[in-house]
Amino acid sequence: MDISDDQIIERTLAGETDAFSLLVRRWERPIYGLSLRMLGRDEDARDVCQETFLAAFRNLRKFRGDSKFSSWLYRIALNACHSRMRKRGNVVEQSIDLEDDEGRKFELADDDAELMPDRMQRDQLAFQVRKALHALPPEMRQVIVMKEYEELTFAEIADILAIPVSTVKSRLYTGLQQMRARLEKFRTAL
Amino acid sequence: MNNTNRNQLGCDRKEDLVAYLYGEASASERASFERHLNECDDCGVELKAFGRVRDDLSTWQVGFAPRTEFVPPKAKMDLLRELIGMFPVWARGLAMAGAAAAIVLMALSVYGNRTDGLGSAGLSEQQVQAMVSKAVSDERAKIQQQYQTELASFKTQLAAEHQAQLQLANAEHQAKLEAVKVGLRAEIRKANQQNGSLRSFFAVEEDRSYPWGDSR
Numbered sequence A: 001m002d003i004s005d006d007q008i009i010e011r012t013l014a015g016e017t018d019a020f021s022l023l024v025r026r027w028e029r030p031i032y033g034l035s036l037r038m039l040g041r042d043e044d045a046r047d048v049c050q051e052t053f054l055a056a057f058r059n060l061r062k063f064r065g066d067s068k069f070s071s072w073l074y075r076i077a078l079n080a081c082h083s084r085m086r087k088r089g090n091v092v093e094q095s096i097d098l099e100d101d102e103g104r105k106f107e108l109a110d111d112d113a114e115l116m117p118d119r120m121q122r123d124q125l126a127f128q129v130r131k132a133l134h135a136l137p138p139e140m141r142q143v144i145v146m147k148e149y150e151e152l153t154f155a156e157i158a159d160i161l162a163i164p165v166s167t168v169k170s171r172l173y174t175g176l177q178q179m180r181a182r183l184e185k186f187r188t189a190l
Numbered sequence B: 001m002n003n004t005n006r007n008q009l010g011c012d013r014k015e016d017l018v019a020y021l022y023g024e025a026s027a028s029e030r031a032s033f034e035r036h037l038n039e040c041d042d043c044g045v046e047l048k049a050f051g052r053v054r055d056d057l058s059t060w061q062v063g064f065a066p067r068t069e070f071v072p073p074k075a076k077m078d079l080l081r082e083l084i085g086m087f088p089v090w091a092r093g094l095a096m097a098g099a100a101a102a103i104v105l106m107a108l109s110v111y112g113n114r115t116d117g118l119g120s121a122g123l124s125e126q127q128v129q130a131m132v133s134k135a136v137s138d139e140r141a142k143i144q145q146q147y148q149t150e151l152a153s154f155k156t157q158l159a160a161e162h163q164a165q166l167q168l169a170n171a172e173h174q175a176k177l178e179a180v181k182v183g184l185r186a187e188i189r190k191a192n193q194q195n196g197s198l199r200s201f202f203a204v205e206e207d208r209s210y211p212w213g214d215s216r
């Protein structure tokens, strides 16, 4: 049952193209998560997800196995995210989807704040987190997203981005610093 | 609030701090950084603040992932084969026009593979063009021959039936034939369009006369 990614790739390349859908099922969640946090919009994230798996399928023979399949997939997805950001001129802040998973709108309401202080504050915080994350330059955002949400190691991130581990660390540091500044500003304004 | 900058200037252990924060420091690095924390207030303050940022980041959870629709591009070929299989035996000669389209698709996928990586046969564009032209003309000759043969035998068959049967049977047959023709014309039109787009894709100059050219 525990067939490895490499085994599935082998079977796909041998002509059993349906086997590839096992890889899609296995990795669609992380790829969607990565794309959503990079782009902020569900619709874009779905598109990137689709593009990523199609590109991976078409280029499967180029995958040499030097790094993990997932790293290769992350790389393809990040490239797709970057080209999408370039296309729309990286106007990230306006394009953040202000909805949570259940489609509820985030609102910066203060009238109701007394009614459900916890819930409201949590929602507002989550909204501020998205905003702060999307205000970061993409190079820093992607490192934070991969570390915090995908829980990749420094070495894996370095491999995906083809940069030294020390650069990964310094980008994380600077990214966290900028996040901290923004979020502390929000907290003192509360 | 501005002690962030002070720390950046005042302390050169930011990479160690990040490694420590994410639990990726080795035992000795950890011990060394903990010793540093005893002496450096800035790093201590920053470590706590970064921990808060991480807590904040964790508020953005993605509860679900939409199912990604993935259809392996190769399935088109099988679809076409099935389509041809659906025609009655005597009509398959005509339906082979569909097979020409299949050849075109296959040629396309050879070309696509070369650029996309799958296959990576290392063919030049000229080689692919030659392959496509040859495949198309071979298939066309084959189809023409099969078409002529089957049409001739069908004509003979039809003539025999004409003589043997009365007008009613004839009318029935005509109606049947007409229905099949409608289907085939649509199929041939599709195949021709595919042929056409391939030809313009490669700008291959070829004889455009088809035995069923009037069906356009």
Ligand SMILES: [Zn+2]
Binding pocket: B011, B012, B013, B036, B040, B041, B042, B043, B044
């Ligand atoms: Zn320090």
